Amino acid sequence: MTESSLQITSKPSSEGLEIKLEGALGLKNAEASLQKLTSLMKGAGALVLDLSGISYLDGQGIAALIELRARCAASKVGFSIDSQSDVAKKMLGLVAPDKILSPLPAARKKESLLEQVGGATIDLYEDMKEIVRFVGECTIMIWQAVKDPSKIRWRSVWTNLEKTGVDALPIVCMIQFMIGVILSVLGKSVLGMYGATAFIPDLVAIALAQELGPLITAVVLAGRSGASYAAEIGTMQVSEEIDALRSMGFEPGHFLVLPKIIAAGIAMPCLLIFGNLVAIIGSIIMCSLTTDITLPAYLREVYRAVTLPMFTEGLVKAFFFAILIAGVSCMRGMQVRGGAESVGRYTTAAVVSGIFITILTDSLFTILFHPPF
Amino acid sequence: MESQGKPIFEIKDLTIGYGSRVVMEHLDFTVNKGEIFVICGGSGCGKSTLLKHLFGLYSPISGDILFNGRSIVTADEEERTEMVKEMGVMFQGGALFGSDTLLENVMLPMQEYTDFSPELMERAARFKLALFNLSGFEHFLPSEISGGMKKRAALSRAMALDPEVLFFDEPSAGLDPRSSATLDDTIIKLNASLGTTIIIVTHELDSIFKVAHRVLFLDVEKKTMTALDSPQKLREDKSNETVWNFFNRTPF
Numbered sequence: 001m002t003e004s005s006l007q008i009t010s011k012p013s014s015e016g017l018e019i020k021l022e023g024a025l026g027l028k029n030a031e032a033s034l035q036k037l038t039s040l041m042k043g044a045g046a047l048v049l050d051l052s053g054i055s056y057l058d059g060q061g062i063a064a065l066i067e068l069r070a071r072c073a074a075s076k077v078g079f080s081i082d083s084q085s086d087v088a089k090k091m092l093g094l095v096a097p098d099k100i101l102s103p104l105p106a107a108r109k110k111e112s113l114l115e116q117v118g119g120a121t122i123d124l125y126e127d128m129k130e131i132v133r134f135v136g137e138c139t140i141m142i143w144q145a146v147k148d149p150s151k152i153r154w155r156s157v158w159t160n161l162e163k164t165g166v167d168a169l170p171i172v173c174m175i176q177f178m179i180g181v182i183l184s185v186l187g188k189s190v191l192g193m194y195g196a197t198a199f200i201p202d203l204v205a206i207a208l209a210q211e212l213g214p215l216i217t218a219v220v221l222a223g224r225s226g227a228s229y230a231a232e233i234g235t236m237q238v239s240e241e242i243d244a245l246r247s248m249g250f251e252p253g254h255f256l257v258l259p260k261i262i263a264a265g266i267a268m269p270c271l272l273i274f275g276n277l278v279a280i281i282g283s284i285i286m287c288s289l290t291t292d293i294t295l296p297a298y299l300r301e302v303y304r305a306v307t308l309p310m311f312t313e314g315l316v317k318a319f320f321f322a323i324l325i326a327g328v329s330c331m332r333g334m335q336v337r338g339g340a341e342s343v344g345r346y347t348t349a350a351v352v353s354g355i356f357i358t359i360l361t362d363s364l365f366t367i368l369f370h371p372p373f
Numbered sequence: 374m375e376s377q378g379k380p381i382f383e384i385k386d387l388t389i390g391y392g393s394r395v396v397m398e399h400l401d402f403t404v405n406k407g408e409i410f411v412i413c414g415g416s417g418c419g420k421s422t423l424l425k426h427l428f429g430l431y432s433p434i435s436g437d438i439l440f441n442g443r444s445i446v447t448a449d450e451e452e453r454t455e456m457v458k459e460m461g462v463m464f465q466g467g468a469l470f471g472s473d474t475l476l477e478n479v480m481l482p483m484q485e486y487t488d489f490s491p492e493l494m495e496r497a498a499r500f501k502l503a504l505f506n507l508s509g510f511e512h513f514l515p516s517e518i519s520g521g522m523k524k525r526a527a528l529s530r531a532m533a534l535d536p537e538v539l540f541f542d543e544p545s546a547g548l549d550p551r552s553s554a555t556l557d558d559t560i561i562k563l564n565a566s567l568g569t570t571i572i573i574v575t576h577e578l579d580s581i582f583k584v585a586h587r588v589l590f591l592d593v594e595k596k597t598m599t600a601l602d603s604p605q606k607l608r609e610d611k612s613n614e615t616v617w618n619f620f621n622r623t624p625f
Contacts, residue, residue, distance in 0.1 A: 058535040063497030
């Protein structure tokens with residue numbers, strides 16, 4: 001804004017230090033003027049301001065005067081305004097200074113460590129309950145869908161299948177390819193010490209089919225599709241689309257969640273098979289470059305090592321990981337309340353819960369398939 | 374104000390749109406200092422788009438926008454930042470930053486653009502909030518207050534640097550009649566006390582008749598401006614049928 005400078009002149013009087021302000025007091029000189037006035041305040045018994053020469057005063061200027069008044073009060077110096085120009089009068093009349101002088105209510109109290117730990121524990125417990133409840137709901141939903149598949153929204157399943165499956169194929173294959181390469185290098189350096197490089201195919205194939213394949217694909221699914229499910233449903237929650245569905249008598253679980261769970265359940269085993277094949281290719285390339293294992297020897301070894309139960313175990317795991325990740329991510333989306341910030345928070349939570357629940361289920365499966373006792 | 378009446382915005386043969394799709398063309402008008410200027414027209418005619426061009430958020434397809442005699446279209450980054458500091462915008466939904474309290478929201482522009490000490494900054498931010506009756510809500514988050522309060526808080530933030538011009542995008546949308554009337558009063562008060570130029574996008578007739586000095590009418594079918602006058606004159610002028618229908622609320 002158009003501002004000229006402010007002239008500050010002071011002379012002692014019977015009532016205290018009389019200060020005359022002339023010119024403009026605003027955004028550009030508020031801080032400097034405040035500092036000058038504060039230095040004049042020190043040593044004075046009282047300040048008497050003469051604002052009759054003020055030609056421009058804005059919100060920042062008023063804030064400076066109010067801050068000066070607060071500083072005067074703090075150092076027990078009197079403060080009064082003697083005369084005002086029309087401009088000053090109009091501006092100062094906008095807001096009662098008490099509203100800005102009263103001490104600000106204390107900002108939110110920070111919780112103590114104990115309260116934080118306690119709060120977090122309760123939250124975790126509530127969250128676990130919520131997950132269990134949601135898993136239960138999903139199970140019922142899936143059971144009803146199995147009983148009457150015609151009620152499933154197949155078009156939505158197709159769309160989700162494309163997003164979760166086909167679109168994820170490149171990244172899954174790329175990651176699995178590199179895992180194949182890494183395992184071969186690792187296999188060569190460890191098995192090589194015992195002269196057992198011929199068993200690299202066994203190592204790679206078993207690890208991929210049974211454990212690493214499902215796990216890595218699940219992590220990609222949680223990061224990619226899980227996040228997208230949560231964000232999609234969360235945004236719908238924010239924009240009241242979920243409420244709109246309910247108002248029309250649709251069950252959002254059946255409408256939104258079920259197609260996603262089915263799509264993930266179908267897509268994930270397919271992704272696993274493709275991913276594992278690509279990983280084997282990666283391993284073959286690495287082996288042919290660094291060892292003397294031939295292609296037929298490699299394939300023969302894989303065929304011998306991977307049994308049907310092993311292969312099935314991987315597929316079963318992948319299937320369960322997928323429906324759990326999809327379910328938990330959708331649940332996180334449903335939990336969104338408020339605005340955009342909440343969508344971000346729950347999307348993060350979806351990925352974390354997805355990966356956590358995958359590892360948890362994996363350990364349960366390991367005990368189930370290979371009982372230690 | 375001495376400078377009152379001089380043009381603050383000069384819009385010269387402006388064509389706006391998205392990509393190659395033209396929304397409005399041949400826009401020629403000026404906004405004067407200290408004026409309350411309303412941009413109105415039917416839904417989807419490009420009112421908000423035009424507003425966003427005025428404060429430099431979008432670049433026009435062709436034409437020029439002069440702010441205080443300098444082009445905002447060809448301005449480089451630094452010049453544009455200088456210009457934007459003189460403009461305050463209140464978005465339709467408030468657009469307050471959700472993770473910051475109201476006080477922090479209002480203080481943000483000051484933190485970035487002034488040399489204020491923290492005490493002065495807090496005082497100034499509290500003044501802006503008090504100006505719109507939000508004293509006592511300084512530590513509230515945007516999610517904890519009502520729609521009307523959000524709008525007022527957004528206005529406080531738009532006023533943070535005492536800008537020369539204030540933009541309002543649909544200020545009364547979603548407000549109850551009393552909140553809406555209060556906001557109208559606030560607009561008039563701001564204009565009268567601080568001499569702030571105010572540019573409003575709205576199609577609320579009550580509000581237009583109460584606050585507007587001049588109204589620009591955008592015709593969605595002709596894709597250009599078809600009237601620019603005081604709201605009272607536009608309501609009475611029967612020569613322009615579309616405008617007359619709009620101001621007299623004639624059904625389709």
